[in-house]
Amino acid sequence: MVALALANTGRTLKVSEGWGAYRPRHIQEYAKKIHGIYAATPGTSSHGMFWEGRQCAAIDYGNWSFVYGGDRAAFYRDVRAVGLVPGLISPQRGYPDEPWHVVDLDPWAAVPSGGGSAFVPEEDDMFTDDDRKKMSAVYDAIFRGGNSMKDNRASVSDSLARIARDAAAAADNTKPIIRASGKTSVRQELANVTARVSQLQASQAGLEAALQALAGAKGLDASAILKAAQQGVENALRKVTFTADVDG
Incomplete structure (x- = not known):
């Protein structure tokens, strides 16, 4: 054409x-x-x-x-x-x-x-009737489903589309996490945690800057104070444990 x-x-x-x-x-x-x-x-x-x-x-x-x-x-x-x-x-x-x-x-x-x-093409002359039947069976299995399919005779393209839909549904419909404010999905929980971590990091940077300014004004060693504070946080975190209820 x-x-x-x-x-x-x-x-x-x-x-x-x-x-x-x-x-x-x-x-x-x-x-x-x-x-x-x-x-x-x-x-x-x-x-x-x-x-x-x-x-x-x-x-x-x-x-x-x-x-x-x-x-x-x-x-x-x-x-x-x-x-x-x-x-x-x-x-x-x-x-x-x-x-x-x-x-x-x-x-x-x-x-x-x-x-x-x-x-x-010349190759077309090389195909026997049996070859053409086999190719037709392959075509039917791929595009229209066939006896070889284990998915209710669905075609490959339809099965792939269903798998994609199921995967998206699984990602959006995980078991909810129960909070005092209500239920939330795992995806939303991770987003909330990420946002909170960013906020804490910003707060930490601000506090460190304020501490350094205060220490400088008082003639103190700011690095030593920050190191001691960091060590205190790490010691506290070692005592924290988390429990995940994978069945609930």
Whole structure:
């Protein structure tokens, strides 16, 4: 498609940046979160290799208008010449108007030579029917789930998305720590401790500066006083113990 566009227009057609072709499930979920109603419901996007009940592959050519000077008919003509289908994401079919969105409804078929640049690699002739069945089984396991999957036939991309969600939930939903003021999460407790430590460090620096100024005014050795104070704190801390209730 890129070569045909270049031959006919002298400009280079480019796939949109940022998952402009295949989009795994977690990327579809992210797109839905960011774009809302303007993004497909996760699991129903043509960019996910399965759409409207069939396998397919979708590509977004974001700069099509620049390449073809806004001539949608010319762009669609070249899209069809290489065996792809334009115009499926359109108001006529209940979707927004996305002329850049191109779909391959038979992604595993041999590439046609209508564009003049596409070709079938020699290695394709080396595959037997059994090879193709195995590759199809691998595809099904990765993108659609299969008998080899131990996660209720979920696809790999769906399983990875679930793991990511579970990990985030585990991080946010650890057992709460009970304080007099109420319950707090481990994450918030660590944040509170970090903030308190910073405050104490600032207070310590201020007290040390004040002590040095006072000692200097009285003609005393400030370093000796600070050393004695530090030793006293360390002795006190040795007597402090902490108990963690990991089950409560």
